[in-house]
Amino acid sequence: MSKFRNFKMVDYVIYGRGSFNQLDEILASNRKAGAPMIFLVDHFFEGKPLAGRIPVQGNDKVIFTDVTYEPKTTYVDKIAGDLKQEFGVVSGIIGIGGGSTMDLAKALSLMMTNPGSSADYQGWDLVKFPGVYKAGIPTLSGTGAEVSRTTVLTGPTRKLGMNSDFTPFNQIVLDPELIANAPNNQRFYTGMDCYIHCIESLQGTYLNEFSKSYGEKALQLCQEIFLEKDTWDNESDDKLMMASYAGGMSIAYSQVGVAHAVSYGLSFLLGTKHGVGNCIVMSHLEEYYPEGTAEFKKMVEKSNVEIPEGICKGLTDEQFDAMINVSMGMKPLWENALGRDWEKIMTREKLRGLYEKL
Ligand code: NAD
Ligand code: ZN
Structure with a gap:
């Protein structure tokens, strides 16, 4: 192991009240022709105003994430399989929610380009290929999942993250308005x-x-x-x-x-x-x-x-x-x-x- 950690950071950070409104503009340059953006949104927001503010275009898809339980490898694999079948390729994965939804977004981005099951990559530096474009938008603050190089998953034999230089987000949107109404x-x-x-x-x-x-x-x-x-x-x-x-x-x-x-x-x-x-x-x-x-x-x-x-x-x-x-x-x-x-x-x-x- 190297003596010093060469820490891979998030590529872009936007901060401020209302910065969520700039999401459309941020995503524009990351869209690939014909390939949708996938918005993974915490199920708490289903039917809430925030869901209506998501900048959906063309064949983009919104998936409400069930975070009753903390993310499992089986759940990640299921969504990745469904998306590959429905679209082949996607432009990116945008996670809007607490630590669980952000972790799901990171894992899903990686599983759009890496073969097998996410359980194969629980550990350190096992991920082989960069994932698709991914952005994280917290609606709860505290976990630090928005900046970390891991995504914590419960797999068949262990609870362990996919820790890798490919794991951090390409973009995070830190808009304090989104955490305002948390219980x-x-x-x-x-x-x-x-x-x-x-x-x-x-x-x-x-x-x-x-x-x-x-x-x-x-x-x-x-x-x-x-x-x-x-x-x-x-x-x-x-x-x-x-x-x-x-x-x-x-x-x-x-x-x-x-x-x-x-x-x-x-x-x-x-x-x-x-x-x-x-x-x-x-x-x-x-x-x-x-x-x-x-x-x-x-x-x-x-x-x-x-x-x-x-x-x-x-x-x-x-x-x-x-x-x-x-x-x-x-x-x-x-x-x-x-x-x-x-x-x-x-x-x-x-x-x-x-x-x-x-
Ligand atoms: P969470 O994402 O599990 O969400 C907790 C509950 O709050 C859910 O019921 C959710 O629907 C709800 N919720 C989310 N946003 C809300 C809002 N604005 N208003 C009302 N309800 C809202 O909670 P968390 O504490 O943010 O995240 C915990 C998860 O983060 C765990 O799965 C943990 O493993 C993971 N984690 C990851 C890292 C990392 O570095 N990747 C670090 C620490 C924790
Ligand atoms: Zn913690």
Whole structure:
């Protein structure tokens, strides 16, 4: 492995209230004759005003994505197969939604040009060919999926991203108006994904000035909107959108840590979603992130949201073992969090104790 990561970034970024209105113009130069643009839109927006603002032309197609469950390789393969059959080639894939829809858009773009199943490419640098043009338009902010080089998919045997230089978007449209009406709970869970990215990056052993610069800014923005302000307003949305971007940039050049490593186990066994799963774990990480955990609890209180409790009650030894196996497999996360000797610190027994608290 190379010593330094040569980080592939998103090609174009447009930011600002109302920037979504420029989508038609942005797409124009990326259209290929006869080949449609495919708009993958979070099913929440079916019948909502945003759906009517999508700049559909000619044989373009709008597909409402079912994100009841986090994206699966089977779902990606199904849509890719259908599109190839219906159109042969497409001009591009435009993902409009939260992290799940953006991840689906990235994966689908890659599967329009790479053979086989998306499950074949779960891992690092396995993708062979660039995908078709892809754009990401967040309607929830926090995951950093808009800037990352991965798309997290649940496959037949694992939950793992298609990490590659072909994965980042060609274009992202950051329009804070699109996240304005997210429900309080959902906005908090996804927003806390960003807060947790900051804590894990800034408290990690992989930290460097690149990650620190972005992580500190994202953390400051999260503190302003989730602690210092008394009401949520337009400025909060503007800031949250940029916090997500900066938080994503921070972990791109470092790594996440304990909350994510433990939350992946919950998600694998119980199907717990990324945002809320991280929150459930973060409530119990005093030992690893004392200040971050205390501040997180203040944010929970101030935002008036419920963090589920007791989700591991009554699980069998086998089930705990399954979660522990998944979690222990996230080696770089543990190494970032606890250092090279992490296995001496985070033993299976200790991790079991942590899961029992959740
Ligand atoms: P999500 O995309 O899973 O959406 C959560 C819910 O919010 C859904 O029910 C959706 O329909 C709804 N929703 C979306 N926008 C809305 C809006 N504006 N108003 C009301 N409801 C809205 O949530 P998320 O937290 O953004 O994303 C989580 C996903 O992101 C997971 O699948 C996770 O694996 C992935 N993720 C990816 C990366 C990456 O780098 N690629 C990083 C972190 C997380
Ligand atoms: Zn995350």
